[in-house]
Amino acid sequence: MRISADIDERTLREMYLRAFQRVVTQARPWTVMCSYNRLNGVYASQNRWLLTEVLREEWGFEGLVSDWGAVADRVAAVAAGLDLTMPGPDDTGDRALAEAVADGRLDPAALRAAADRVRALVERATERATEREPGKFDADAHHARAREIAARAVVLLKNEGGLLPLSESQSLAVIGEFARTPRYQGGGSSHITPTRLDDARTALSESAEVRFGSGYDDIDEAVALAAESEVALVFVGSEHETEGADRDSVELPPAHRELVERVAAANPRTVVVLSNGAVVLTRPWEAAVPAIVEGWLLEQAGGSALADVLFGRTNPSGQLPETIRRGSPTTRPTWTSPARTGARATGRACTSATAASTRASRMWPTRSGSGCRTRRSSTAPRRRPSRTPASRSGSR
Known part of the structure; x- marks a missing residue:
């Protein structure tokens, strides 16, 4: 909540967003959780470019966006595309949303869309629970x-x-x-x-x-x-x-x-x-x-x-x-570290x-690590110590 990650768009897309893009576009999750920090000065929970333009419009995400204690401004968060503020209940935030709609600071369509996505998740989860046969867990x-x-x-x-x-x-x-x-x-x-x-x-x-x-x-x-x-x-x-x-x-x-x-x-x-x-x-x-x-x-x-x-x-x-x-x-933090500058x-x-x-x-260094020779492939332990030389097949 204290730090802004100031990242140019090319670096953001090539290094940081790629893993999330792959998950969202290939695995099609039902829910996504925003982060706590600011991105280029804007809280992730209030970042319309991140939560709506990239996540929904570019990547095609159709599920629900939530947080866990990351919302600083409930009205700004809903306007940006965050649907569910957690943990709840949040009576103060609810009143703020109602007041923002009443005085024109929040488009009613944004609030309605958030509510619709919450309801859709509940219905989808309920339907899946009733259809699923009892699983066999080994x-x-x-x-x-x-x-x-x-x-x-x-x-x-x-x-x-x-x-x-x-x-x-x-x-x-x-x-x-x-x-x-x-x-x-x-x-x-x-x-x-x-x-x-x-x-x-x-x-x-x-x-x-x-x-x-x-x-x-x-x-x-x-x-x-x-x-x-x-x-x-x-x-x-x-x-x-x-x-x-x-x-x-x-x-x-x-x-x-x-x-x-x-x-x-x-x-x-x-x-x-x-x-x-x-x-x-x-x-x-x-x-x-x-x-x-x-x-x-x-x-x-x-x-x-x-x-x-x-x-x-x-x-x-x-x-x-x-x-x-x-x-x-x-x-010790440097003079340009987040601990000093935010x-x-x-x-x-x-x-x-x-x-x-x-x-x-x-x-x-990163990626340090070396193997050692293996003695045998089986993972089943022997109950009694062996006195005969063990096989040394395998590679370093």
């Missing part, structure tokens, strides 16, 4: 697909000396509460109730000898376990991300960072597995560990997916969607200049 099949997707999303940032994939004959110290109580989703609108929830500790123990320590509250125990095991797996990451709130830092929490540093000092064969919704800095602790797995938030099958990657059943083929900086935990200038030249200015500060 929870196991969906979970298996979630596991496959999660494993393919994992990014292998570092793998010195070929520490990964692990062997099922190795003794493992699995350290960190995130291995037992997974950090698998964010808060707010992204929060869902899973049909089941896999954890890495259980998934790893189905294939190898595992000793577990919660780590964050008892680092001494974790260090002892690491020293007694062939490989230490340390599960750390950010503790909370949600919409409407910023993180205090892009560093690991202090207890997580100390855990990594002390375990790595006790066992040079340490793998760090990250669980975070947005980037966390890896310096300076990354120098002490030979392998780093960026797991992000992998949803309900993430625990099994991580086991698949760590044991080489799935090649970690994900790449970073954003850059991890070398820099400090906090980055506007964000964006264009091809601006984007290129920003990339050039930050290139030297990149620890892991």
